[in-house]
Amino acid sequence: MEYQPRPIEQKWQKHWEENDTYKVSNDSNRPKYYVLDMFPYPSGAGLHVGHPLGYIASDIYSRYKRLKGFNVLHPMGFDAFGLPAEQYAIDTGIRPAVSTDKNIVRYKEQMSNLGFSFDWSREVKTCDPNYYKWTQWIFTQLFAHYYDQAADKALPIEDLVATFEQEGNANVKAATTQTEAFSAAAWNAMSEKEQRDVLMNYRLAYREIGYVNWCEELGTVLANDQVKDGISERGGHPVVQKAMPQWNLRITAYADRLLYDLETIEWSNALKTMQSNWIGRSTGAQMFFNVEGNDDQIEIYTTRPDTIFGATYMVLAPEHELVAKLTTAEQQKDIDDYLAYSQARSEIDRMSDKQVTGAFTGAYAINPFTGKKVPIWIAEYVLISYGTGAIMAVPSDDERDQRFAEKFGLEIIPVVDKSDYPGATLDDKVGEIINSDFLNGMEVKEAIVEMNKRVEEMGIGKAKVNYKLRDAGFSRQRYWGEPFPIVYDKNGFAEALPLDQLPLELPETEDFKPGKGGKSPLSRLDAWVTLENGYTRETDTMPAVAGSSWYYLRYMDPNNPAAFASQESVNYWQDVDLYVGGAEHAVAHLMYARFWHKFLYDKGLVPTNEPFKKLINQGMIQGVIEFAYYQKSTGQFISEELIADYEGEDIAQMPVHIDFVTDYGSDKSYLSEEGIEQFKNWRPEYKNAEFVTTEDSDRFYTKSEVGKMSKSKFNVINPDLVIEEHGADVFRMYEMFLGPIEASKPWDTQGITGVSKFMRRFWNLFFTNEQFTISEEAANKAELKVLHATIKKVTEDIERFSFNTCVSAFMEVSNDLRKMKCNKRSVLEPLTILLAPFAPYVTEELWQLLGKEGSVHHASYPTHDESYLKEDEIEYPISINGKKRATAMFPSDASKEDIEKAALEIEGIQKWLEGKTVRKIIVVPKRMVNVVIG
């Protein structure tokens, strides 16, 4: 019987669904194991071949763990709130809820074709009110707590109020933006507004003025990636930074725990380093510089207080509050021009640009140690969001300060002598201090300690730990997100809604355009916004990271109406044992989820300190656009069949780089000369094609293809089509075979034939003359050796997530058995189980043909026996001076001396020894021999 994948796959897919084969119970005496995929955003483009890579890997691992006897939780859901659905709604009038649901249906269909063992009864959607009820609830809890640094955990805000009433804030150690101290009397004398404002400075969810990308022409707030070079991507209008009140989460309160707990989890060092750098803990000094001629002080933060004698000027971020005040009349124009320039630039623009820019305010500060006047500049290399938004510049000992000083002709005083440290860079905290009065002769490290002491004694500052990590901006002026569970009373005081008023459902509307002044579309829904007694609702919504910060907990108990998950379920599943997802989430999502988890841990609601024990980043599959067409209006390559519900963001992510030019005047894009070259390199079959655009349509074609349009359109590789042709088992194995799970690699449809061939050959091992034939004869030594070598190899490789080499091993064993003409049950049956995690359908069919009861996926995993793998003889490479000159077989138990002696007598070695002296012979048993001659 010929191997025909589709009928087999359809048969078993139906069977599994009808029999709840993958349903998971929270009640089991087997050990638990939780395998989680990062849930997808359901885009209109559907699943492409890049998506399933991680899902296949996690499915293989889940199935492997099940065969090994674990109770495996392996769920899937949808990160369903987000900007693309809203943009699509603005463009088409189709409600986000409708388009999102449609996309989800499509995703689920595609995923079930792939044979994943998800327990779909546990599906979660972040846009489902039954789900976001708890997202909102967690937010209200963050609002109702502060971070107590003495207890090192979150505590209720009422506790804090009680303390304030008793003793003020002098003894409170908390993560706060409150700078002023107050006594109990002062607290009790405060107005309600003052008290509320103070508490806002302590809450873990708090409201504060923040900056957004504002585009006046579009009347809307833009995401960073919708802005390029200070211009909106759509329409090419100018974008500026606008101050607006925003909700924030005080993630910085958890900075130290987020940093130190990295040591307790099994993530790659690369990822931990990235997280740790993102947190960016540094110890330094906070210091105040007096401004000449008035009472203002400039607060700076420096990790190098020891270099203060070299501080010859100061730099403020352009947004710094003192800029307007300090600027002198003569310098006003320079500063205004510079502010206009810098306002239009994003942080990335500012940091990635090598140009040195800045402007002089005309004002001077006093260096507290030299007593000298130092000019105050503004420059975009100082960021308002890091430290205090102001620096003392030491051009002799900081590269950026140095370039700045050189360009603007500012004084440079060397203060660190690094001549004892050849090769040390400016960044290295080493050297001997010079030109620095009482610090002269000290080593940098000593000098830092001494300076911190002096600064504190003089009362001009203190030692301080600083973090690059910033609080999370949590407000979006958008429709398609969770409404904040916040109302404002007639005084404008924020109050959180109690649980019995949750979920606060997102109201329906047909109008998704931004509201006045960049407010959320919700602000227009007066009936929804306005409540009794002068209360009004918050009209901003939460960002997509909200829903994804805790979804892994909901899978444990997805339908619970009374809690985000029952305590029993959380205590049973504990945490995620293996988390698989893209490296693009390596920092932000993982940081927020860890933060929320720690908060819930502080509240005693989860039993673990960290949510994700082990984490694997899958790479991207590149070049996934097989056939696409180019749409001039959007400048994107997209697929014909998906044009109806095209949203674009997935395509934009695809790492195929075809340069095209956008003409902002006409708002049209077209391929550049260079782009056509790149395109031809990428698709050599178009090498001789003539490229034209047609005026009547919005599309770009190659001229040679105009005749046969249906084939000329380019198409996103849709897994459905590949599965239709080769079967899901082959598709799964091919994706794994492409390369290491963590690497990015290109998709090449041609290569799938190799895996297809393997699958047919494997299948044919069970058939003789088209008849299923299995031999009950005992296996011979050679057969047992390949079987057990394969069990060993595949098992070890699964454990280290090296699935591509597993596929190679399966190919090898099937080639070997084919040559041996082996169709013995004792060999093929364990191999069928071994292959089951990779090719779940075909192995299920073969299992049935083998006459076995039940599912192969509930079988027991085979173990290898080392005794079958023993070699009598080992082939040794014999090298002369490290260069291989011969090989020889030696008994596996041969002694070093015997090998040494025998190696020198080999003919191919002898000729190299003529006229030379053997200086040394290195024999590594079971490995190699190296003869050193001279």
Add this chain to the structure above:
RNA sequence: GCCUCGGUGGCGGAAUUGGUAGACGCGCUGGAUUCAAAAUCCAGUUCUCGCAAGAGAGUGGGGGUUCGAUUCCCCCCCGAGGUACCA
């Protein structure tokens, strides 16, 4: 710019602890089968020179450590991801 990762045949990749570089597959070349093609099967395939035996070179570039380096160290080049409102 900064942080992280990566660079191995024509292509995807393998080499798990410093020990035979190129497993496995695609592609390509030759052969069998076929009226022919597809499919299938067999053999070969890092590059250079050579009929061959063999020799030389070789893991982005340069340098170093070592008996021995794709693997460890230093410098440089190139690519990818992230850079806080894409998800």
